[in-house]
Amino acid sequence: MNFNLHANEPExxxxxxxxxxxxxxxxxxxxxxxMLGSVVEAEDIVQxxxxxxxxxxxxxxxxxxxxxxxxxxxSLNLLNSARNQRESYVGEWLxxxxxxxxxxxxxxxxxxxxxLISYAYLVMLERLSPMERAVFVLRxxxxxxxxxxxxxxxxxxxxxxxxxxxxxxxxxERLPPIEQSDADMIAKGELLSRFTTxxxxxDVSAMxxxxxxxxxxxxxxxxxxxxxxxxxxxxKGVLALLTSRRVLTRLRERExxxxxxxxxxxxxxxxxxxxxxxxxxxxxxxxERIEGVYxxxxxxxxxxxxxxxx
Numbered sequence: 433m434n435f436n437l438h439a440n441e442p443e444x445x446x447x448x449x450x451x452x453x454x455x456x457x458x459x460x461x462x463x464x465x466x467m468l469g470s471v472v473e474a475e476d477i478v479q480x481x482x483x484x485x486x487x488x489x490x491x492x493x494x495x496x497x498x499x500x501x502x503x504x505x506x507s508l509n510l511l512n513s514a515r516n517q518r519e520s521y522v523g524e525w526l527x528x529x530x531x532x533x534x535x536x537x538x539x540x541x542x543x544x545x546x547x548l549i550s551y552a553y554l555v556m557l558e559r560l561s562p563m564e565r566a567v568f569v570l571r572x573x574x575x576x577x578x579x580x581x582x583x584x585x586x587x588x589x590x591x592x593x594x595x596x597x598x599x600x601x602x603x604x605e606r607l608p609p610i611e612q613s614d615a616d617m618i619a620k621g622e623l624l625s626r627f628t629t630x631x632x633x634x635d636v637s638a639m640x641x642x643x644x645x646x647x648x649x650x651x652x653x654x655x656x657x658x659x660x661x662x663x664x665x666x667x668k669g670v671l672a673l674l675t676s677r678r679v680l681t682r683l684r685e686r687e688x689x690x691x692x693x694x695x696x697x698x699x700x701x702x703x704x705x706x707x708x709x710x711x712x713x714x715x716x717x718x719x720e721r722i723e724g725v726y727x728x729x730x731x732x733x734x735x736x737x738x739x740x741x742x
Contacts, residue, residue, distance in 0.1 A: 522655025
């Protein structure tokens, strides 16, 4: 989903900070979350952004663009300062999944929350450098003009076009869908059930039917919880890992239930009624086979997900 950037946008903001916050907080969060892949950090950026607005005395022309500029630059600063931290992260780093808010029942609340961005798309963005990510997100997801992007980032239009082209070359030819259709959701639910059964029964034949030709398995324990330390991207290895009787054994002790995560059905693994792990599957173009298996075990990355399941 691409947002309508200029719908009902005032020329000069006459709104106070509280009104701006109510009107644009979800929009600001959607940019920050795409930039950072962290719910907690994105929320901090949004709070910092509106605190900065409160301290300014200038008139804000086009407040939506002004807020986007603040958010993307604050996110860039955080990404650049966090590079050493991520480089020293124990094991593989996966984005923080986001559960759907039970309280977000109104369309204006859910547009940027429930349909924010699929987990597979968020994982894909991790391939980009901070600057590539900023240009790609602003251009691809929010459809800002190169002239605006260049002004915000202190670049030339030509430079921003080159950065976007470089970012696109670093990404797969077929981008993961940002959101799922109703038909996709039904098919995804059936596939999740088949995957769960195959995994719990160590069923090699069934798992073989489910995996794409070049599947990827990544787990994130963050050094807090022991798990597979390195990404597996060989078909034979992923198949062996998912059907092994010696690896990932504790996952078979969990209750596996479907949950809405990042606007789509994924799997929540429950231990004594509490969320223990999240497993997100990325499907191929046919929607019938699994290209990516992303297991989030680090409890620090599960704090933004409730326990409401289907």
